[in-house]
Amino acid sequence: MTTITTTDELAAFCARGREAPYVTVDTEFLRERSYYAQLCLVQLALPGDDDDNAVLVDPIAGDGMSLDPLYDLFLDTSVVKVFHAARQDLEIFHVDAGLIPTPLFDTQVAAMVCGFGDQVGYETLVRKVARQSLDKTSRFTDWSRRPLSVAQQTYALADVTHLRNIYEHLSARLAETGREKWVAEEMEVLNNPETYIVRPEEAWQRIRTRNGSGRFLAIVRELARFREAHAQARNIPRNRVLKDDALVELASTKPRSPEDLSRGRLLLREARRGDIAEGILKAVKAGLECPDDALPRLDAGRDIPQANPALADLLRVLLKAKATEAGVASRLIASAADLDALAGGARDVPALHGWRHEVFGSDALELCEGRVGLAVKGRNVTTVPL
Structure with missing residues (x-):
């Protein structure tokens, strides 16, 4: 050795x-x-x-x-x-x-x-x-x-x-x-x-939240920007600065003073004072003062309405059939988000490009547009013209 x-x-x-x-x-x-x-x-x-x-x-x-x-x-x-x-x-x-x-x-x-x-x-x-x-x-x-x-x-x-x-x-x-x-x-x-590049101004897009308010998201964006920049500059894990659940809590409570911060339930002790506390308060202030025309919104890929739940289910059946037929992992062809996006009317998804289009995307579009249906032949599921 x-x-x-x-x-x-x-x-x-x-x-x-x-x-x-x-x-x-x-x-x-x-x-x-x-x-x-x-x-x-x-x-x-x-x-x-x-x-x-x-x-x-x-x-x-x-x-x-x-x-x-x-x-x-x-x-x-x-x-x-x-x-x-x-x-x-x-x-x-x-x-x-x-x-x-x-x-x-x-x-x-x-x-x-x-x-x-x-x-x-x-x-x-x-x-x-x-x-x-x-x-x-x-x-x-x-x-x-x-x-x-x-x-x-x-x-x-x-x-x-x-x-x-x-x-x-x-x-x-x-x-x-x-x-x-x-x-x-x-x-x-x-x-x-x-x-491999993580930009602080884009870090907010990884935060999971159901609140789509532009003002709330503006505060989330500024807090995530501060956290990422602080962690990168000091080479420490981002959760050592501020955990996701604490970040979301801060965006909801909107603290404006050290006294407000001290009432937070989820903040780490180190985040209640010093440069982290100062950075949090500045970030919240920046989010509150963000002009209305600059407020962020949830990425379209995270907020696509599912226009037809039944169609989404059919796409899942088609995906499994096509993946089995091709001998390819279904998750590599299309994610659950891709299928929901297709069912909601989106057409700019990875499943419709390159080799995925050949294996699955072409038939998926035909299904979405009502030109084919699904039928069972023996143990196989196949498309049939309508």
């Missing part, structure tokens, strides 16, 4: 990696005590079962080690970078170096395209494809502590060694079915830098 702790060792391995068709990648990190993830370990594996083809890169033990050789490998377009459920890993590299590994292959997405189910886990793929089992005893561990135990190292390395077999199996299946372009379409979101 090889652990890399110097820049020269990393450069030597990455030079080998640039001669390979692909490299599998995973990370271990901590995020419980910070806004941005703390990178603790990078696991890499090249094709082949030789022991020196899989390594652990330890940026903590390798004090002063530069990850530049790894980033050069990530930018080499002749080598496919293979991850499983890549989003959080990619966010780390984007925040640290402003780059996204390319070309990119996410085995979770590919597995959904290949019919392994919704958001299939790595352990499931290891069992079904590699015919192996994983020791999960080190799953919830503090990866920032050193030295790492043998069990921790073995667990971490397994995240990239089995991934080689999984990638080769899934890429072969995709080639057989002609669905490589489907996965490529899905990679567009992961390849987009905007995926």
Whole structure:
């Protein structure tokens, strides 16, 4: 088991990696005590079962080690970078170096395209494809502590060694079915830098609330903006500043003074004084003073009326039938929100674009517009002209 702790060792391995068709990648990190993830370990594996083809890169033990050789490998377009459920890993590299590994292959997405189910886990793929089992005893561990135990190292390395077999199996299946372009379409979101950027002025859109009042939402927007900016600047979790339920409570009670804040039921003690309290009061004031023509409204995707509940139910039946027929996870084709939006008359939803249109969207539109109905033939559900 090889652990890399110097820049020269990393450069030597990455030079080998640039001669390979692909490299599998995973990370271990901590995020419980910070806004941005703390990178603790990078696991890499090249094709082949030789022991020196899989390594652990330890940026903590390798004090002063530069990850530049790894980033050069990530930018080499002749080598496919293979991850499983890549989003959080990619966010780390984007925040640290402003780059996204390319070309990119996410085995979770590919597995959904290949019919392994919704958001299939790595352990499931290891069992079904590699015919192996994983020791999960080190799953919830503090990866920032050193030295790492043998069990921790073995667990971490397994995240990239089995991934080689999984990638080769899934890429072969995709080639057989002609669905490589489907996965490529899905990679567009992961390849987009905007995926990993959280702008404080947009943070309010993630707050769940049933109150659609423009004034209420203006206060929510300003509180969420303050919370996000404060957490980013100090690299602390946003919930350490203000939890969602407390934020919504503040938007309802509209405190105007420290005395008003002290009566809040859900505020953390640290938020009742100092710069957080000051920021909360300024945010509430800004929301109250927001001009009427600048008041926010709930995103259209969160507020689409369901024009025909029966149609939404029919779309769910059609989706299940089409997903089964295509051997694709239904959740990858269309979300529940997509179906409700379609039933409410929306036409700019992901389910109507790209490969989804071919598999489901075309028939869904025909159903919505009353040109086809659904019929049962044996055990299958199919569309019939009306």
